[in-house]
Amino acid sequence: DAGVTQTPRHEVAEKGQTIILKCEPVSGHNDLFWYRQTKIQGLELLSYFRSKSLMEDGGAFKDRFKAEMLNSSFSTLKIQPTEPKDSAVYLCASSLYGGYTGQLYFGEGSKLTVL
Amino acid sequence: AQSVTQPDARVTVSEGASLQLRCKYSYSGTPYLFWYVQYPRQGLQLLLKYYSGDPVVQGVNGFEAEFIKSNSSFHLRKASVHWSDSAVYFCAVSANNNNAPRFGAGTKLSVKP
Structure with a gap:
C-alpha cells in the first residue's frame, strides 16, 4: 500500500506569496492531520479532519493558514500570504481509527523556505 | 487541553549504554500516550503506545515505556542502544x-560508537 504522499518536497517562496502544499493520505484512512515541524516547537497542530469534516484547527494558525479536504484522498494546505517565520517542515498524517487510539502514518514532509 | 513536555532537546549516549528519554504530559483525564521516532530524511514512525492495563509497554527494537500516572510521565527506555537508534x-x-x-x-538522540 502507498503511504502518505506529500508534494512538493521542497518549496522556496518570496515573502507575500501564496503557496499550496498537497497531501494524499493512505487509501481508506478517515482522519487527516496537518502539523508544522520546527526544531524549537516540535510538531504544532494546524488542522485535523475526519471524513472531510474539520474537527480541530490550531488556534494560532487561523489567519493565514487554510487546510481543505477536497475529497477523501486529497488535501491541500494554503498559506497566504507567506512570511519568513513560516519557514518550517509541514507534515501530513493520516489514520484509520483516529488519532485518539490509532497510529498516525506520516508523510516525509514539505520543507518550506520563505525569503 | 492536553500538552507534552520533553525536557531534553538533545541526548548523547555511547553505544551499548542504557537510555531514558523523558516525557511529561499535562491532561486531567486518562490519556492515550505514544512515542514516535523520526530517522533522518524519513517520516515519523510509531514506536509504541499506551492505552490501559500494564503500565509498562513494549515497542519495536527493544524500546519500552512506563506510564506513571502519579508523576504524569511516560519515559522511554532501552537497555542497550545501537548506533542505528540515532534519531x-x-x-x-x-x-x-x-x-x-x-x-x-x-529529543534528538545521538549514539556514539
Whole structure:
C-alpha cells in the first residue's frame, strides 16, 4: 500500500506569496492531520479532519493558514500570504481509527523556505 | 487541553549504554500516550503506545515505556542502544476521539560508537 504522499518536497517562496502544499493520505484512512515541524516547537497542530469534516484547527494558525479536504484522498494546505517565520517542515498524517487510539502514518514532509 | 513536555532537546549516549528519554504530559483525564521516532530524511514512525492495563509497554527494537500516572510521565527506555537508534524521538498525548494528538518538541538522540 502507498503511504502518505506529500508534494512538493521542497518549496522556496518570496515573502507575500501564496503557496499550496498537497497531501494524499493512505487509501481508506478517515482522519487527516496537518502539523508544522520546527526544531524549537516540535510538531504544532494546524488542522485535523475526519471524513472531510474539520474537527480541530490550531488556534494560532487561523489567519493565514487554510487546510481543505477536497475529497477523501486529497488535501491541500494554503498559506497566504507567506512570511519568513513560516519557514518550517509541514507534515501530513493520516489514520484509520483516529488519532485518539490509532497510529498516525506520516508523510516525509514539505520543507518550506520563505525569503 | 492536553500538552507534552520533553525536557531534553538533545541526548548523547555511547553505544551499548542504557537510555531514558523523558516525557511529561499535562491532561486531567486518562490519556492515550505514544512515542514516535523520526530517522533522518524519513517520516515519523510509531514506536509504541499506551492505552490501559500494564503500565509498562513494549515497542519495536527493544524500546519500552512506563506510564506513571502519579508523576504524569511516560519515559522511554532501552537497555542497550545501537548506533542505528540515532534519531529524533517524539512523545505524544491524545485526550479524546475528537482531538488530534499533541506532540512534544522532540529529543534528538545521538549514539556514539
